[in-house]
Amino acid sequence: MAGLFKMTAVAFEAFGVAVLILGFGLSMGHFIRRIFRVTERHEAFREFRKGFGHTLLLALDLLVAADIILTITIDLSFETLGMLGLLVLIRTFLHFVLELEVTGRWPWQGSHLAAGE
Numbered sequence: 540m541a542g543l544f545k546m547t548a549v550a551f552e553a554f555g556v557a558v559l560i561l562g563f564g565l566s567m568g569h570f571i572r573r574i575f576r577v578t579e580r581h582e583a584f585r586e587f588r589k590g591f592g593h594t595l596l597l598a599l600d601l602l603v604a605a606d607i608i609l610t611i612t613i614d615l616s617f618e619t620l621g622m623l624g625l626l627v628l629i630r631t632f633l634h635f636v637l638e639l640e641v642t643g644r645w646p647w648q649g650s651h652l653a654a655g656e
Contacts, residue, residue, distance in 0.1 A: 541613055596634060
C-alpha cells in the first residue's frame with residue numbers, strides 16, 4: 540500500500556513539472572508571437588507574466604498535494620510533519636504573492652466580476 544501512495548505522490552510531482560514546462564512553453568510562444576506587433580509589446584509582456592503566473596499557481600498546488608501525500612502516508616513523524624508545515628507555509632506565501640501579481644488583488648478580495656465592477 541505504501542508503494543501505491545509513493546507512486547501517486549511521484550505522479551503528482553511529475554504532473555507539476557509537466558505543467559511548468561508546458562505552461563512556460565505556451566506562454567513563451569504566445570509572447571513571441573505578440574512581441575513582433577510593435578503596438579502590443581507592453582501588453583504582450585503583461586500577458587506572458589499573467590499566463591505563466593497561472594501556470595506557477597497550478598504547479599505549486601500540485602507539488603503541495605504531492606508533499607502532503609508523502610508526509611501523511613509514508614513517513615509520518617513530528618519532524619516530517621513540521622517540515623511539511625514549513626513547506627506549505629512557504630508555498631502558501633508564494634501562492635498569495637503570485638495571485639497578487641497575476642490578478643492585482645489578494646486571494647481573499649475576490650474577483651472583479653464577483654464584486655460587480
